[in-house]
Amino acid sequence: MDWKNYMKYFTNNQNLKVNMGYTSWRKKIRVIFFLGILGILGTSLLCLNFGVVSIQPRVIFSILSHRSAESTNYLIIWQLRIPRIIMAILAGIALSTVGAAFQGILRNPLADPYILGVSAGAALGACIGIALEYISGYYLTFYLPLFSFLGAIFSLFLVYKSSKVSLSEGSSGLLLGGVAITFLFSALITILLAFSKSELHSMLFWLMGDLSTASWNKISIIVLPVLLGCFLIFFSSLDLNALALGEEEALHLGVNTSKLRVRIFITGSLIIASVVSFTGIIGFVGLIIPHITRLLVGPDHRIMLPASAFLGAIFLILCDTLARFIIAPTEIPIGAITASIGAPLFIYLLKRGYQ
Amino acid sequence: MPINNNILTLKEIDFSYNHQHKTLSNINFNVARGEFWGIIGPNGSGKTTLLKIISGILKPNKGRVFFQNQDLNNLSRGEIAKLISLVPQDTWVSFNFKVKEIVFMGRLPYIARWKGETLEDYRISKEAMEKTQSLPLAEKNIFHISGGERQRVFLAKALAQTPKLLLLDEFASHLDLNYQYEMLKLLKNALKDEGLTIISVFHDLNLASISSHRLLLLKEGKIEKVGIPEEVLTSENLQRVYGMKPILIKHPKSQVPQILL
Numbered sequence: 269m270d271w272k273n274y275m276k277y278f279t280n281n282q283n284l285k286v287n288m289g290y291t292s293w294r295k296k297i298r299v300i301f302f303l304g305i306l307g308i309l310g311t312s313l314l315c316l317n318f319g320v321v322s323i324q325p326r327v328i329f330s331i332l333s334h335r336s337a338e339s340t341n342y343l344i345i346w347q348l349r350i351p352r353i354i355m356a357i358l359a360g361i362a363l364s365t366v367g368a369a370f371q372g373i374l375r376n377p378l379a380d381p382y383i384l385g386v387s388a389g390a391a392l393g394a395c396i397g398i399a400l401e402y403i404s405g406y407y408l409t410f411y412l413p414l415f416s417f418l419g420a421i422f423s424l425f426l427v428y429k430s431s432k433v434s435l436s437e438g439s440s441g442l443l444l445g446g447v448a449i450t451f452l453f454s455a456l457i458t459i460l461l462a463f464s465k466s467e468l469h470s471m472l473f474w475l476m477g478d479l480s481t482a483s484w485n486k487i488s489i490i491v492l493p494v495l496l497g498c499f500l501i502f503f504s505s506l507d508l509n510a511l512a513l514g515e516e517e518a519l520h521l522g523v524n525t526s527k528l529r530v531r532i533f534i535t536g537s538l539i540i541a542s543v544v545s546f547t548g549i550i551g552f553v554g555l556i557i558p559h560i561t562r563l564l565v566g567p568d569h570r571i572m573l574p575a576s577a578f579l580g581a582i583f584l585i586l587c588d589t590l591a592r593f594i595i596a597p598t599e600i601p602i603g604a605i606t607a608s609i610g611a612p613l614f615i616y617l618l619k620r621g622y623q
Numbered sequence: 624m625p626i627n628n629n630i631l632t633l634k635e636i637d638f639s640y641n642h643q644h645k646t647l648s649n650i651n652f653n654v655a656r657g658e659f660w661g662i663i664g665p666n667g668s669g670k671t672t673l674l675k676i677i678s679g680i681l682k683p684n685k686g687r688v689f690f691q692n693q694d695l696n697n698l699s700r701g702e703i704a705k706l707i708s709l710v711p712q713d714t715w716v717s718f719n720f721k722v723k724e725i726v727f728m729g730r731l732p733y734i735a736r737w738k739g740e741t742l743e744d745y746r747i748s749k750e751a752m753e754k755t756q757s758l759p760l761a762e763k764n765i766f767h768i769s770g771g772e773r774q775r776v777f778l779a780k781a782l783a784q785t786p787k788l789l790l791l792d793e794f795a796s797h798l799d800l801n802y803q804y805e806m807l808k809l810l811k812n813a814l815k816d817e818g819l820t821i822i823s824v825f826h827d828l829n830l831a832s833i834s835s836h837r838l839l840l841l842k843e844g845k846i847e848k849v850g851i852p853e854e855v856l857t858s859e860n861l862q863r864v865y866g867m868k869p870i871l872i873k874h875p876k877s878q879v880p881q882i883l884l
């Protein structure tokens with residue numbers, strides 16, 4: 269189908285907003301993208317105004333529209349605040365999309381890259397990478413996501429082995445295994461960092477997450493794996509929907525469930541690894557955001573995955589601004605903010621019996 | 624390969640879960656197009672396992688399953704999904720989908736992932752809900768409807784798959800009498816109007832006798848008897864399989880055998 273035909277197909281379908289009682293998902297997804305991008309832009313512009321140095325909104329505007337020449341303010345906006353906001357957006361998209369996908373694949377609303385130990389595995393991998401960098405003297409920053417990825421896959425493997433259940437059962441045994449692995453890996457990170465020199469990032473960075481080291485360089489490394497990975501997961505939406513009816517039902521609907529599981533776990537680990545290697549462990553985002561999104565737009569993954577990505581991005585921009593702002597000039601790790609919102613919700617979900 | 628009116632042929636099927644104890648052994652039978660088959664037998668006789676062999680979820684250790692003279696092994700899951708659909712016994716759903724969304728999932732085997740659904744998919748889903756009288760439930764959430772309604776919704780989903788063969792796993796097991804009666808009526812209509820073939824596992828022998836053209840009686844993984852209800856539900860057969868002598872009477876309307884304790 270060439271481009272013109274495709275456009276015709278697309279526009280023809282605009283007429284079928286409500287048909288046979290069904291709303292066209294194309295229409296829904298356009299609304300989600302419109303609101304989502306608007307929300308991210310609005311939140312970003314608002315949060316640009318917060319920081320240790322106070323800069324007038326008027327000045328920010330003129331800097332953004334390139335009417336102001338190089339100055340300290342220009343550097344603060346373009347080299348500090350904007351990269352940090354973009355890092356928050358990428359991390360938010362990554363954590364919420366993967367959280368939603370893991371919940372779908374395990375049929376358990378408590379699953380999340382943090383709870384499953386994937387984040388901790390990725391962080392440990394990155395720490396080992398940094399340690400190697402110091403020992404060997406080679407510049408390894410570009411390869412940090414790779415170390416993280418290996419760590420993430422390794423932790424998934426351990427969780428799977430330790431829980432003794434098949435992944436298809438998606439039982440809470442897997443989550444308990446994940447919690448244990450998270451504890452173990454966090455301890456290993458602490459030990460590793462205690463041995464290392466003080467110029468390494470602080471321990472808090474790896475264990476509680478921090479966006480203060482964001483830079484254009486780091487963004488350029490992770491932007492492709494994160495966005496492409498999320499796109500790939502989005503293409504499995506219908507299969508994830510089918511899986512909500514159960515393993516066998518999904519098979520009866522023609523979904524190759526074991527391939528789907530491998531695909532989601534590998535892609536998810538890659539996305540999480542990319543983000544964690546530069547932000548540390550930011551917990552509970554992948555748990556809260558998909559849950560709220562489901563309440564807002566329903567559980568259909570075709571709508572829910574992009575909506576949850578947008579909401580996650582907005583949520584992390586806000587959390588990071590809070591982290592910078594509450595007791596400025598001292599910063600709070602962003603993971604502390606997300607955890608203080610996420611942990612109570614986790615308990616609430618536990619008490620409500622997973623629904 | 625036989626060329627005939629059979630939609631399904633099972634040939635010398637052996638299956639075991641753990642290689643020691645055979646769950647099914649030497650299963651042979653042919654199902655003709657348009658028939659309603661009931662699979663009966665005591666608990667643990669291999670009824671549900673047999674259903675999973677037919678739908679290709681489990682692969683037999685020995686023997687072959689032919690669907691419309693095609694070996695099931697040569698078909699992908701996606702191709703099988705267009706031919707065979709199933710109404711499961713367990714209708715637990717992990718997220719709170721709307722009823723119309725659940726029914727729509729029956730169209731999944733037909734939807735290209737990069738293109739999305741067409742009007743046709745909406746139309747077939749709606750028709751499936753009409754046929755099963757679940758259209759009034761369309762906007763309701765699956766967590767908030769009763770077990771009987773749920774089973775109807777899953778039947779609608781299975782019909783939206785527009786299969787040639789419909790499999791049911793104890794559809795009436797925990798339904799009230801009125802829902803049992805309704806489901807049975809819906810299935811009979813589907814059989815007549817759609818040219819479907821139906822194979823259902825039954826726990827309730829009387830319901831099996833009333834619904835089915837043919838019954839297949841299993842005992843410890845072997846076929847004890849296949850035939851019309853009058854041939855299968857005899858007191859000798861029941862004594863051999865269930866180890867008790869029941870009282871058999873004829874249904875006053877349809878004349879099929881019914882069992883009293």
